Amino acid sequence: MIRRTDGTLYHQIKQWLRGEIEHLPPDAPIPSELSIAKQFGVSRGTVRQAIADLVHEQLIYRIQGKGSFKSPVAVNHTSAHMDGLTRQLMDCGLQPSITDIALDTAVLPEPYVEPLQLAADAPVWRLQRVWRASGRPISLGVAYIPQGAVPGLHIEAGQSLLQALSAQGITIARAESYSRAVLADALCAEQLQVPVGAAILQMTYYGYTADGRPAFVEVTRTVGEHYVLHVTQQL
Amino acid sequence: MIRRTDGTLYHQIKQWLRGEIEHLPPDAPIPSELSIAKQFGVSRGTVRQAIADLVHEQLIYRIQGKGSFKSPVAVNHTSAHMDGLTRQLMDCGLQPSITDIALDTAVLPEPYVEPLQLAADAPVWRLQRVWRASGRPISLGVAYIPQGAVPGLHIEAGQSLLQALSAQGITIARAESYSRAVLADALCAEQLQVPVGAAILQMTYYGYTADGRPAFVEVTRTVGEHYVLHVTQQL
DNA sequence: CAGTGGTCTAGACCACAGA
């Protein structure tokens, strides 16, 4: 292996394995640790580190005594840097756009004071947005971002919240959402162009940085008709 | 370290670390790799393997050059072996019971033929259940399980689907859910004791074994009032 | 500078699957 050309050895092996796997059918065998180690002139531990990451990403599964195999799990390769609602909408095959953006300063509503670990009167950015697919509004959202964490928030038209935060040097590593079914109230009905009493999926979305600190909360209300919340979990 | 008393060395260290961490405040420093290695008389690699697992479980985060720290992320310690809906209901603080269980043989409805990778006429178990909290019905569910994968399905009163499958030697390693808001139809209204047109969270839940093969599908319809779907995702 | 975690090596023995 050519050393020091690009990152660590195990990253290079990971990338090589990704390419090898890509066009294999599900359950096809992957080369053994020893053969990869010999091929690249590295130790078995380095290869194991690369494979462990890919097992974790569900690209590979392993059976002791038998070997390693391509996972039949469908993996969304574009998901790594996609965003919350934007990403989930695209998973549904929609081409979302974000419009009617309003950004101002507000005081954090009480229910979010504790989850965001802030003082009750801490100033926050309030970001209100409307998602549309094919011009039709499908979702209303209001996000609150502590000004202590993000002194100057700037968001471009069409830019997602996670993109805007990333531009401020803030990376969201983990997110949590709480979803429930509610009925459309007058505001929802007007803005989403549905009757009062229509089925609405209300999601409260918390974003956290790598050290586990909350970075924002966003409440979205989405038309139930065509939108489906997709979730994967490890058990 | 007393060897071979219980599983592998790194599992023992993991368990010990869990206990050490439990009563620490968030961001409290965890002993260094070297100190743990010396304390247990193992090599640094073994300690790293234990810590890597805990980092992965979000119990610990690490900063190069500084150390390892307790993650401020709230972790549900009981989640590892809990089940789909049962687990999520308990996350809401409810004490769910499962009643009105009906198990029979059916033909898989068309929408689930493709996701379950089955033939259109393959026989499946149909399992219908009602979840209750404090006696009040909160959720209707119907599950389909391929008879090819589970020749003889038996489920006890109060037992969860994942428990029953586990008793048949089938372990669910990953799950996927698709949730949307709908309005209560007549059946829902009657069985869940809500008005027609009430807000219902409809979730379609797929369970997969470790090799990625689908093991069941379950559709649940839950009263929107008190039930909230909680989701965590890595980005 | 010492201490931390991040990467890597070259071995070893074990448990398990399959011919």
Added chain:
DNA sequence: CTGTGGTCTAGACCACTGC
């Protein structure tokens, strides 16, 4: 039996933090 992955060792050097 061979080949696979699972665990483990005792080192090494590096990058980074904080004093």
